[in-house]
Amino acid sequence: MTKREIVVETAVRDEVRVSRASTLAIGPIRPAVPVVLAPMAGITNMAYRRLCREQGAGVFVSEMITSRALVERTPGSMLLIQSHPTESVRSIQLYGVDPVTVREAVKMLVAENYADHIDLNFGCPVPKVTRKGGGAALPWKRTLFRNIVEEAVKAAGDIPLTVKMRKGIDADHLTFIEAGKSAEGAGASAIALHGRTASEFYSGHADWNAIGELKAAISSVPVLGNGDIWSAEDAVRMVEQTDCDGVVVGRGCLGRPWLFADLEAAFRERAGEVTNHSHVQPTLGEVAITLRRHLVLLTEFLGDEGHASRDIRKHMAWYFKGYPVGELRAQFAQVTSLAHLDDLIVQLDLDAPYPGQDAEGQRGRQGTPKKPTLPHRWLDSQELSAAEQCVVSEAEIDASGG
Numbered sequence: 512m513t514k515r516e517i518v519v520e521t522a523v524r525d526e527v528r529v530s531r532a533s534t535l536a537i538g539p540i541r542p543a544v545p546v547v548l549a550p551m552a553g554i555t556n557m558a559y560r561r562l563c564r565e566q567g568a569g570v571f572v573s574e575m576i577t578s579r580a581l582v583e584r585t586p587g588s589m590l591l592i593q594s595h596p597t598e599s600v601r602s603i604q605l606y607g608v609d610p611v612t613v614r615e616a617v618k619m620l621v622a623e624n625y626a627d628h629i630d631l632n633f634g635c636p637v638p639k640v641t642r643k644g645g646g647a648a649l650p651w652k653r654t655l656f657r658n659i660v661e662e663a664v665k666a667a668g669d670i671p672l673t674v675k676m677r678k679g680i681d682a683d684h685l686t687f688i689e690a691g692k693s694a695e696g697a698g699a700s701a702i703a704l705h706g707r708t709a710s711e712f713y714s715g716h717a718d719w720n721a722i723g724e725l726k727a728a729i730s731s732v733p734v735l736g737n738g739d740i741w742s743a744e745d746a747v748r749m750v751e752q753t754d755c756d757g758v759v760v761g762r763g764c765l766g767r768p769w770l771f772a773d774l775e776a777a778f779r780e781r782a783g784e785v786t787n788h789s790h791v792q793p794t795l796g797e798v799a800i801t802l803r804r805h806l807v808l809l810t811e812f813l814g815d816e817g818h819a820s821r822d823i824r825k826h827m828a829w830y831f832k833g834y835p836v837g838e839l840r841a842q843f844a845q846v847t848s849l850a851h852l853d854d855l856i857v858q859l860d861l862d863a864p865y866p867g868q869d870a871e872g873q874r875g876r877q878g879t880p881k882k883p884t885l886p887h888r889w890l891d892s893q894e895l896s897a898a899e900q901c902v903v904s905e906a907e908i909d910a911s912g913g
């Protein structure tokens with residue numbers, strides 16, 4: 512192992528575990544299993560990343576941080592770049608539309624030692640972002656895209672810089688092969704593909720064939736597959752079906768951070784390191800313990816129990832999916848403090864067993880396909896006009912989510 516190689520450990524067991532279950536190398540980062548927690552705005556903050564890392568190995572990426580806000584050192588962005596001392600690989604995702612601002616944000620993260628890995632988000636389908644040419648609309652403008660990745664790679668130096676994207680704007684404007692090759696040429700250390708176009712939002716099914724096509728087109732860096740992994744079996748199936756080098760898991764772990772234990776076990780089983788791995792099938796009491804710990808970690812992260820209690824409300828439906836929670840469900844969704852949460856937890860049937868299928872399957876955002884909202888005549892050319900340049904410069908304002 513070279514000096515800069517980092518083997519990701521499983522945090523709770525507090526030991527470095529070298530494994531054959533992964534050949535994934537994101538620059539010097541070699542996770543024990545080829546699993547990445549997807550960046551999710553409002554979700555994958557330091558608290559949630561800790562909770563997931565306590566369950567299994569992988570790379571755990573921050574929610575997206577707007578490069579302009581970071582360069583301006585806004586309090587919100589300065590909070591989001593914080594990592595816990597136990598995070599051996601600090602992965603930060605940036606969102607940006609301007610090569611100079613992205614370069615300055617990357618420089619800052621590197622110079623001030625905030626990150627071991629930086630990811631760039633080109634997958635956001637939210638109208639308020641694509642309307643200005645940002646997010647998933649951006650790779651269509653091939654020179655701008657290339658310039659952003661090139662500047663970021665240069666500024667990152669030894670730190671691996673990766674790119675996350677969607678298939679394209681819509682079925683008639685697919686960009687993933689061209690953008691993937693462009694990012695590879697610009698020096699990106701891995702390329703992650705969510706197998707949907709911007710116009711699909713989260714509807715239908717992710718197109719895993721596109722992940723296979725990208726893998727076949729990219730020879731020198733890993734390709735990570737993303738979209739619709741709801742179980743460890745789905746993750747292994749994606750790798751086998753597409754030959755991708757690793758998986759990126761988003762909505763599937765909402766309210767179930769223990770999915771990372773299943774994922775680690777499944778990839779170790781695939782590598783012949785364990786046999787007949789069991790799935791984590793928590794009782795309602797065990798779910799409550801994890802939920803409570805989530806609130807404790809969020810309080811530590813936000814430094815304010817009231818704020819943390821409001822923030823955790825969005826996770827309640829995910830934690831309790833399929834469990835017999837009855838009328839308490841509405842009260843959990845209004846929790847105001849740790850003591851309040853404890854009062855509610857003791858009213859649950861803590862011995863209620865894992866509900867099986869009812870707790871599995873799709874969760875989180877779904878949505879219906881929509882025509883993407885783009886700047887006027889955006890699709891006319893793959894190069895950026897002077898007028899479009901002005902529109903794009905506004906795309907970082909109020910951006911959130913992917």
Ligand SMILES: Cc1cc2nc3c(=O)[nH]c(=O)nc-3n(C[C@H](O)[C@H](O)[C@H](O)COP(=O)(O)O)c2cc1C
Nearest residue numbers: 549550551552575632705738739760761762912913
């Ligand atoms: C609540 C939420 C927030 C998200 N925020 C981001 C983000 O900040 N950056 C990003 O690249 N993708 C973001 N995404 C997209 C996910 O990273 C992922 O690409 C997408 O959910 C598909 O993967 P999945 O099917 O495993 O969920 C977000 C998704 C969700 C559901």
